[in-house]
Amino acid sequence: MIVALLPHLVSLVIGSLVVHALLSSSLPRSVWIKLLVTLPLGYAVGAGLTSCLYFILVVAGAGSRSVLMAGEAVLLAGSVALFMRNRDDETGTATSATPLHIWLLRGAFLLAIAFSAASWSAITSANPHGDWDATAIWNLRAKFLISGDPGWRLGIAPPELGTDIGVHHPTYPILVSSATAQAWTLTGTASSEAPALESLFFALAVAALLAGAIAWRHSESLGLLAGLVFLASGAFITGSPAQYADIPLSLYVLGSLVALEAAARDAKPWLAVLAGICAGFAALTKNEGIAFIVFFLAVAAWRLPRRQSLYVLIGSAPAIALTIVFKTLLSKGNDGLFPATMGLAMQRIADPSRWAQVVKGYFGALLDMGSGIAHPLLLIALLCIVLRFVPAPDARRILWHGLPAMALLAVAIGVYLITNNDLQWQLDTSVSRVIAQAWPAFLWMALMTLRAPESLAPATVAPEPTRAAAEKPAKRKKRA
Amino acid sequence: MLATIGLVAVVAAGAAAHNWLQVEEIARQQSDRYGIAMAIRRFQPVLEKLPAGPVGYITDVDVKSTAGQTAFMAAQYAVAPAMLAIPTDTVKPQFAIGNFSRPQDFEAVGRAAGYRMLHDYGTGVILFERIAR
Numbered sequence: 001m002i003v004a005l006l007p008h009l010v011s012l013v014i015g016s017l018v019v020h021a022l023l024s025s026s027l028p029r030s031v032w033i034k035l036l037v038t039l040p041l042g043y044a045v046g047a048g049l050t051s052c053l054y055f056i057l058v059v060a061g062a063g064s065r066s067v068l069m070a071g072e073a074v075l076l077a078g079s080v081a082l083f084m085r086n087r088d089d090e091t092g093t094a095t096s097a098t099p100l101h102i103w104l105l106r107g108a109f110l111l112a113i114a115f116s117a118a119s120w121s122a123i124t125s126a127n128p129h130g131d132w133d134a135t136a137i138w139n140l141r142a143k144f145l146i147s148g149d150p151g152w153r154l155g156i157a158p159p160e161l162g163t164d165i166g167v168h169h170p171t172y173p174i175l176v177s178s179a180t181a182q183a184w185t186l187t188g189t190a191s192s193e194a195p196a197l198e199s200l201f202f203a204l205a206v207a208a209l210l211a212g213a214i215a216w217r218h219s220e221s222l223g224l225l226a227g228l229v230f231l232a233s234g235a236f237i238t239g240s241p242a243q244y245a246d247i248p249l250s251l252y253v254l255g256s257l258v259a260l261e262a263a264a265r266d267a268k269p270w271l272a273v274l275a276g277i278c279a280g281f282a283a284l285t286k287n288e289g290i291a292f293i294v295f296f297l298a299v300a301a302w303r304l305p306r307r308q309s310l311y312v313l314i315g316s317a318p319a320i321a322l323t324i325v326f327k328t329l330l331s332k333g334n335d336g337l338f339p340a341t342m343g344l345a346m347q348r349i350a351d352p353s354r355w356a357q358v359v360k361g362y363f364g365a366l367l368d369m370g371s372g373i374a375h376p377l378l379l380i381a382l383l384c385i386v387l388r389f390v391p392a393p394d395a396r397r398i399l400w401h402g403l404p405a406m407a408l409l410a411v412a413i414g415v416y417l418i419t420n421n422d423l424q425w426q427l428d429t430s431v432s433r434v435i436a437q438a439w440p441a442f443l444w445m446a447l448m449t450l451r452a453p454e455s456l457a458p459a460t461v462a463p464e465p466t467r468a469a470a471e472k473p474a475k476r477k478k479r480a
Numbered sequence: 481m482l483a484t485i486g487l488v489a490v491v492a493a494g495a496a497a498h499n500w501l502q503v504e505e506i507a508r509q510q511s512d513r514y515g516i517a518m519a520i521r522r523f524q525p526v527l528e529k530l531p532a533g534p535v536g537y538i539t540d541v542d543v544k545s546t547a548g549q550t551a552f553m554a555a556q557y558a559v560a561p562a563m564l565a566i567p568t569d570t571v572k573p574q575f576a577i578g579n580f581s582r583p584q585d586f587e588a589v590g591r592a593a594g595y596r597m598l599h600d601y602g603t604g605v606i607l608f609e610r611i612a613r
Contacts, residue, residue, distance in 0.1 A: 104486070105489055115500045123506075126508065127511070143557070143561060144561050147560070158563060166556030166560075224489075228496075237499050373491055
């Protein structure tokens with residue numbers, strides 16, 4: 001287990017250094033919030049970078065352990081250099097005292113993390129290789145990737161034999177499979193621990209980023225409540241030990257929206273680059289991520305100044321390029337998901353019974369996310385009633401930035417309507433995962449639009465300013 | 481307001497604890513649900529004989545059935561980077577593996593599919609080679 005942990009720690013360190021350098025002066029002084037933002041985004045970026053590096057090496061015929069180690073050493077050195085260049089010189093800790101209710105919420109959040117990790121451990125111990133798609137698609141392709149040439153080609157472009165074969169969905173984006181393969185290559189063994197830990201890291205990163213992002217941009221208590229509601233829902237429990245790509249996608253979706261909103265408010269180019277990097281990795285994670293990035297870039301172009309949206313494009317460009325190369329030049333296969341003619345597609349779209357079935361499927365999956373008074377939607381509704389909403393312009397700003405995640409759900413509805421597969425089977429096997437992809441982003445949107453408890457209770461302390469904001473008066477004084 | 485926040489936090493943390501207790505029980509009942517760990521153990525001895533390419537798959541379980549699909553998927557995961565393919569009149573990879581649910585005349589089953597038996601590894605795992613025409 002310790003050995004299987006190492007590749008993920010390397011990814012975490014590389015990514016965290018890069019993210020810290022990109023966010024640098026935007027982060028708050030609180031070490032707790034800093035960690036909640038930097039570490040999950042760091043794992044997202046680090047896992048994406050090392051996954052891309054490994055896949056490129058495999059395609060170039062240089063996917064050996066030693067070359068990969070050298071490549072990751074270069075990545076590490078580059079991230080250290082970036083970190084040193086944009087180092088946060090702040091050595092002091094938070095100046096204001098942390099209120100008691102925040103400490104209690106932090107305790108509850110850590111407790112929920114511990115329970116969720118215990119759930120992951122119980123399921124993973126029973127089924128260490130994950131659920132069906134993990135062994136049929138994601139981890140299977142990782143096994144092909146580590147086999148070198150010509151094995152890796154079979155996993156993403158199997159020959160057309162005209163009979164049933166064991167490789168399915170070879171054209172699905174490669175990030176998760178390649179991340180697993182790079183961990184296996186570094187450790188020298190295709191153990192079940194490496195992909196299992198990868199899925200745990202991604203899920204914990206979602207919970208932490210959700211809490212950290214809202215704490216960073218709005219209110220720490222709301223952030224911790226968002227993290228708690230996420231951990232209470234079934235998304236973590238079913239998604240993480242399954243070792244599918246849905247939780248990683250949800251992390252990239254959430255990361256890109258958080259960074260986009262921050263870039264729009266703070267006008268910092270590096271935030272826009274980070275938003276682009278996360279969105280690019282979303283496209284390289286799942287087909288739904290490709291739909292997401294189209295809407296994401298459109299919203300970025302619309303909501304950000306031209307220069308900022310250019311930075312988003314620059315950040316996402318490498319992963320988009322790799323996705324295009326993978327989809328058009330390297331992978332081969334037809335999922336047979338879509339109808340052959342436009343007429344057939346329109347016929348299915350016009351069928352009201354399919355709409356009813358899809359709506360029922362979505363409602364059923366939403367209801368299944370929790371039970372009784374612990375249902376996440378009920379908890380959110382309670383918070384909405386008690387805290388009420390931020391002023392309309394602020395709420396609208398958040399909702400516009402969250403639009404790409406909601407578009408992801410809309411695109412999925414379209415796919416369900418026209419799919420060639422048996423619709424009920426398709427809904428039963430995937431709708432809860434589709435919701436899980438957008439669920440953290442939805443929670444982020446919902447709680448960002450609520451008024452901060454700190455602003456309502458006079459006895460509590462207002463959220464800390466970011467370092468940049470704290471520096472402004474000092475600079476003004478200096479100029480004077 | 482703080483009471484509501486506290487209530488939401490307690491209920492959410494409680495739900496996470498409740499989920500844990502529930503999955504503990506479910507996990508106990510569904511250990512190695514798709515037989516992946518077992519397939520990895522069973523096919524381990526044959527791995528070094530298989531090429532990184534198409535390999536035939538011969539079985540006594542209907543591959544269209546749920547049990548057959550599960551066994552096929554588990555076997556594929558265990559033998560990758562060999563790529564399993566169901567032999568047909570036109571598709572006959574040089575080697576094939578047998579994945580059988582019960583003892584039978586493996587030689588005869590293989591011959592009917594155009595293969596001769598090379599080795600019986602026990603536990604229903606057989607290595608076949610295509611019969612030259």
